[in-house]
Amino acid sequence: xxxECIAMLLAGGQGSRLYALTANVxxxxxxxxxxxxIIDFPLSNCANSGIDTVxxxxxxxxxxxxxxxxxxxxxxxxxxxxxxFVLPPYMSAGEKGNWFSGTAxxxxxxxxxxxxxxxxxxxILSGDHIYKMDYSDMLREHKEKGAACTIAVxxxxxxxxxxxxxxxxxxDGYVVDFEEKPAHPKSDLASMGIYIFTWSKxxxxxxxxxxxxxxxxDFGKNIIPNLLSAGEKLWAYRFKGYWRDVGTITSxxxxxxxxxxxELIDLYDSSWPIMSRSPIRPPHVAGPEADIRHxxxxxGCVVDGSVFNSVLxxxxxxxxxxxxxxxxxxxxAVVEAGAEVRFAILGENVRVCKGAHVxxxxxxxxxxxxATCGPDVTVGPGAQVAPGAMLYDDLVAx
Amino acid sequence: xxxxxxxxxxxLSSEPALRELVEHRNSASIPFGGRYRLIDxxxxxxxxxxxxxxxxxxxxxxxxxxxxxxxxxxxxxxxRTGGLRLLPPFGLxxxxxxxxxxxxxxxxxxxxxxxxxxxxxxxxxxxxxxGNIDLGKAVDVHMRTGADITAVCSEGYGPFPHHRLVPDxxxxxxxxxxxxxxxGPGLFSREIYILKRDFLLELMDYCSDMVHDHFHRDALAxxxxxxxxxxxxxxxxxxxxxxxxxxxxxxxMELFQPKMLAELFPADGxxxxxxxxxxxxxxxxxxxxxxxxxxxxxxxxxxxxxxxxLFRGVRxxxxxxxxxxxxxxxxxIQADARLSSVIADKDCVITQGTVLxxxxxxxxxxxxxxxx
Numbered sequence: 001x002x003x004e005c006i007a008m009l010l011a012g013g014q015g016s017r018l019y020a021l022t023a024n025v026x027x028x029x030x031x032x033x034x035x036x037x038i039i040d041f042p043l044s045n046c047a048n049s050g051i052d053t054v055x056x057x058x059x060x061x062x063x064x065x066x067x068x069x070x071x072x073x074x075x076x077x078x079x080x081x082x083x084x085f086v087l088p089p090y091m092s093a094g095e096k097g098n099w100f101s102g103t104a105x106x107x108x109x110x111x112x113x114x115x116x117x118x119x120x121x122x123x124i125l126s127g128d129h130i131y132k133m134d135y136s137d138m139l140r141e142h143k144e145k146g147a148a149c150t151i152a153v154x155x156x157x158x159x160x161x162x163x164x165x166x167x168x169x170x171x172d173g174y175v176v177d178f179e180e181k182p183a184h185p186k187s188d189l190a191s192m193g194i195y196i197f198t199w200s201k202x203x204x205x206x207x208x209x210x211x212x213x214x215x216x217x218d219f220g221k222n223i224i225p226n227l228l229s230a231g232e233k234l235w236a237y238r239f240k241g242y243w244r245d246v247g248t249i250t251s252x253x254x255x256x257x258x259x260x261x262x263e264l265i266d267l268y269d270s271s272w273p274i275m276s277r278s279p280i281r282p283p284h285v286a287g288p289e290a291d292i293r294h295x296x297x298x299x300g301c302v303v304d305g306s307v308f309n310s311v312l313x314x315x316x317x318x319x320x321x322x323x324x325x326x327x328x329x330x331x332x333a334v335v336e337a338g339a340e341v342r343f344a345i346l347g348e349n350v351r352v353c354k355g356a357h358v359x360x361x362x363x364x365x366x367x368x369x370x371a372t373c374g375p376d377v378t379v380g381p382g383a384q385v386a387p388g389a390m391l392y393d394d395l396v397a398x
Numbered sequence: 399x400x401x402x403x404x405x406x407x408x409x410l411s412s413e414p415a416l417r418e419l420v421e422h423r424n425s426a427s428i429p430f431g432g433r434y435r436l437i438d439x440x441x442x443x444x445x446x447x448x449x450x451x452x453x454x455x456x457x458x459x460x461x462x463x464x465x466x467x468x469x470x471x472x473x474x475x476x477x478r479t480g481g482l483r484l485l486p487p488f489g490l491x492x493x494x495x496x497x498x499x500x501x502x503x504x505x506x507x508x509x510x511x512x513x514x515x516x517x518x519x520x521x522x523x524x525x526x527x528x529g530n531i532d533l534g535k536a537v538d539v540h541m542r543t544g545a546d547i548t549a550v551c552s553e554g555y556g557p558f559p560h561h562r563l564v565p566d567x568x569x570x571x572x573x574x575x576x577x578x579x580x581x582g583p584g585l586f587s588r589e590i591y592i593l594k595r596d597f598l599l600e601l602m603d604y605c606s607d608m609v610h611d612h613f614h615r616d617a618l619a620x621x622x623x624x625x626x627x628x629x630x631x632x633x634x635x636x637x638x639x640x641x642x643x644x645x646x647x648x649x650x651m652e653l654f655q656p657k658m659l660a661e662l663f664p665a666d667g668x669x670x671x672x673x674x675x676x677x678x679x680x681x682x683x684x685x686x687x688x689x690x691x692x693x694x695x696x697x698x699x700x701x702x703x704x705x706x707x708l709f710r711g712v713r714x715x716x717x718x719x720x721x722x723x724x725x726x727x728x729x730x731i732q733a734d735a736r737l738s739s740v741i742a743d744k745d746c747v748i749t750q751g752t753v754l755x756x757x758x759x760x761x762x763x764x765x766x767x768x769x770x
Contacts, residue, residue: 034679035695073471074674260681268698273676280671282663283432283694283708284680292688298679299433299695312679 003082003119005139005196007051008110009042010103011127012059017248020374020392021347026058028127029065030252031313031330031348033259033267034296036276037068038246041132042125043075043084044274049135051123052082055113057106059089059099074277087113102217108206114199122202124195124219130255131192131243132265132272138237139196148201148232149224151175152194154239164190165220167236175234178224189236192243195219201232241265249390253345253370256311256328260294279331281314289320305335322352327359330375339379343387347375356397358385403537404517404595405444405452407437407525408504409463411497415642418743418765423462426454426525428640429726429744431653431662431670432694432707435466436640437525438672440590441473444521446668447533451480453511454525455504457487458497466673473671485511500611505602512602515595522598523590528649529637530662530670536592536631545570545629546597546621551585553634558641561587561614563628570627574618585630587614588637636661647741647761650707650724654690677710685716694727701731709744718748722758726766740764 015027022030028039039056046054054077058065065086072084087110091097100106107114107124114122121142123135133152142150153167161182167189168177179185205223209215215222228234242265244255258264267274281300286292291306300315305322313331318324322335325342332349335341339352344359350373352358358379359371369388379385382397412420419428426437437454444452452475456463469475470482485508487498498504501524505512512520519540521533531550540548549571551563557579563571564584575582593601601617610616622628636658638649652658663670680693683700691703696711701718709727714720717734724741731737732750739756742748743766752770756762764770 035677262681267678268696274678275676278674278677280669282659282670283692285659286688286691286693288690290688290690292682293686294684295682296679297682297693 003053003117005051005121005123005135006053006055006114006117006119007042007046007123007125007135008055008057008107008114009039009125009127010106011039011056011065012062012100012106013128014060015128015247018252019249019390020372020377021249021252021345022061023374023392024061024064025375026060026062026065026127027247029068030246032130032246032252033256034298034311034313035278036274038130039065039068039127040075040274040276041130042127043072043077044272045131045133045135046123046125047075047077047275048272049133051135052077052079053085053117054083055085055087055110056127057087057100057110059106062086062088068277070277075275085113102215102222103219104206104209104215104223105217107202108210108217111203111206114203119199122197122199124197126193128247129192129194129243129245130258130265131239131241132269132274133194133239133241133243134272135194135196138194138239141237142196142198142235145174145235146233147174147235148198149227150196150235150237151224152192152239153189153236154192154243155188156190158185158188161185161188161190165193167191169236173236175228175236178220178228178234180220189238191220192239193220193245195224196237201227249345249370249372253328253343256345257309257326259296259311260309279314287320305337326361344371344373344385346373347377349376350374351378353379353381353383355382356380356384360387363387402517403444403447403449403519403521403592404515405441405449405521406455406505406512407440407444407452407523408455408498408501409437409457409460409525410501410504411457411499412459413526413641415644416640416646417643418763419643419646419741420459422459422766424457424459425640426457427462427466428646429709430528430640430646430650432692432709434670434672435463436528437463437466438670439528439530440523440525441475442668442670443529443531443533443590445473445475445671447521447537449521449533450475450477451483451515451517453483453485453508455485455487455498455508457504460486468673472673483511498611500616501613502602502605502617503611505598506606509602509606512595513599518595519592520595520598521590521592523588526641527588527590527637527639528662529588529633530635530664530668531588531590531633531637532668533590533592536590536633539629539631540592543570543629545627546594547618547626548592548629548631550588550590550633551630552588552632552637553585555579555581555586556639557645558639560639561589563587563630565630569630571630572622572625572627574614574622574628576614585632588633588639589614643741643761643763644759647724647739647758651705651722651758653692653707654705659692675710680708683716686714701733715750743768746770 015022284301287304304320305318308325317334319337321337333346380396409426412425475482562575677696680697687702694710701714711728713730715733729746742764
């Protein structure tokens with residue numbers, strides 16, 4: 001079963017900077033942009049790029065993610081000779097099994113899985129980015145340039161560069177230096193965490209890295225620098241288009257707001273559909289009192305209040321007299337009559353009771369931030385959730 | 399899981415009063431309720447009752463039905479053993495026009511399929527109705543009474559010709575009445591039946607010998623004349639048969655009544671399944687205005703909609719105003735168009751500034767693919 005290129009999707013991280021939102025689920029399973037979950041973006045990109053075999057490496061709280069992936073059928077990835085394969089850490093005979101200790105170690109532990117497919121190339125992806133990208137174009141460049149590894153990079157502002165892994169390239173375009181979160185960046189080309197490796201090169205690099213007791217077994221910290229110092233050719237594939245890391249509350253909220261601007265990322269483009277597994281729900285109902293503007297609404301919602309500049313996932317209820325603005329409401333969230341939600345993220349099945357207030361408009365102070373209610377939390381009648389708050393448990397008015 | 403039940407859905411010649419709605423399709427695949435086709439309601443009722451094998455006897459003009467049903471995966475019916483079986487109308491040796499006069503003729507065309515059904519009971523119905531009927535409960539009645547046949551009936555009546563059953567004191571009906579439409583004694587048959595397989599085969603043999611084509615007029619009347627009894631399961635929630643453009647429009651507009659909508663799509667009840675498609679959520683623009691509407695995913699709304707049903711992928715441009723309209727999938731309403739009581743079929747374009755005004759009793763139908 002020879003494959004030219006298969007994908008390995010790293011979906012095991014906790015996403016600890018999303019706090020309550022990832023207390024019980026892995027980050028790739030977080031609802032996004034109304035209809036989607038974060039993992040829909042890399043999975044749909046694979047399907048649209050002609051990659052039919054995707055190994056999904058899971059570790060942190062994988063149950064809901066596993067159920068969501070199923071056979072991969074919603075992403076057209078359930079072909080006889082391909083598919084979505086969930087790859088958790090496992091035990092081996094005669095020795096103790098190990099958790100994945102780093103991104104590179106997760107792939108190292110699944111060398112057998114890749115060997116069975118016998119690919120020429122392996123695409124490494126993360127489960128926490130929002131973007132549309134044709135991996136086949138990146139693979140074409142990888143082959144043309146004769147690289148051992150091609151790293152997708154995107155231009156960022158110089159002031160932002162210190163938050164990313166930065167690639168410094170020579171005049172011929174090949175990578176000469178890689179710095180993880182440099183204090184004084186020399187370039188503005190940030191790694192997107194998307195790599196294509198020639199499998200024979202990566203395979204050996206993983207085995208060598210695993211033998212090094214001082215390695216943190218990470219692609220950015222170990223594998224890429226090791227390949228560079230070994231004199232391998234590393235190519236930077238320049239991606240132009242929308243790409244966001246959604247690892248923090250602010251970036252998750254920002255990226256959701258971006259979905260209201262089709263000029264940033266066109267999700268209506270039928271030549272590159274983003275696919276998802278949707279619950280079976282009827283069309284959304286806009287009641288007689290509904291006022292919905294500059295917002296996204298998904299099937300199964302019932303809206304009879306006012307909704308401005310917001311993103312509503314499926315089965316969200318906004319009752320008559322309730323007000324929602326600049327907010328992200330995940331599946332099943334309910335905003336009761338007279339409640340107000342501003343600049344907030346409501347996790348799945350959050351209930352904001354009558355007269356409660358969540359979040360406020362920006363007030364210019366440093367302490368201001370997006371208010372977040374974790375999944376299944378109830379904000380009691382008349383209760384107030386302060387801006388920037390992170391609510392893990394039910395709140396009762398004091 | 400109920401494995402003692404097999405589903406058969408038949409499609410007959412479409413009623414002429416459905417006009418443009420059946421120009422390119424059989425009535426079974428008329429779009430309804432923002433994201434469904436009529437056959438979804440029959441199929442979902444069966445699947446929700448645990449039926450795992452369903453045969454669909456297709457009439458001519460079945461291309462759209464084939465596209466919709468595909469391998470049945472969206473109804474959980476794509477299976478190695480059993481599952482969805484599509485039965486085209488050309489199964490008989492003799493030349494066939496692809497039209498069936500009646501249910502018995504349709505069944506006769508697939509008699510070898512029916513003889514091979516392993517389950518003891520069969521749910522039999524047409525595909526021209528809308529409702530969320532708990533067939534599991536009807537099956538319970540069928541089992542409890544041990545009847546040869548159980549009918550799903552409702553109080554009230556249809557505005558179209560229909561059959562009525564008059565139950566006796568023991569709850570079993572021994573009489574079948576024909577109504578031209580309007581009120582009458584007894585109950586209104588929804589023409590959804592649960593029958594023992596062997597009993598259905600007897601009815602088919604009788605009708606085959608007599609060259610009879612009709613289920614009620616021929617088969618059931620013969621059975622009742624010989625002392626037969628029909629058990630009755632009453633469904634008195636929202637259900638509508640769609641036999642004309644007027645029925646279609648009225649049934650659609652009834653969805654704006656919260657009670658009707660909740661009966662058809664209960665929040666935690668039996669789901670109505672349909673073909674999935676890769677779709678984005680619906681976007682409302684800065685100047686959008688919406689009230690009392692039912693909107694599927696994938697729409698892009700910048701204009702005003704009031705009491706409208708929008709199917710997947712509909713676009714309503716700035717300045718457009720829609721009232722009491724049904725707009726089917728991927729139709730675009732351009733800027734400043736004014737539409738009132740209009741049913742626009744799939745893939746239409748209503749160009750800038752167009753004004754179309756129908757009425758409740760005479761809605762305007764824009765046929766599939768038309769540019770106005």
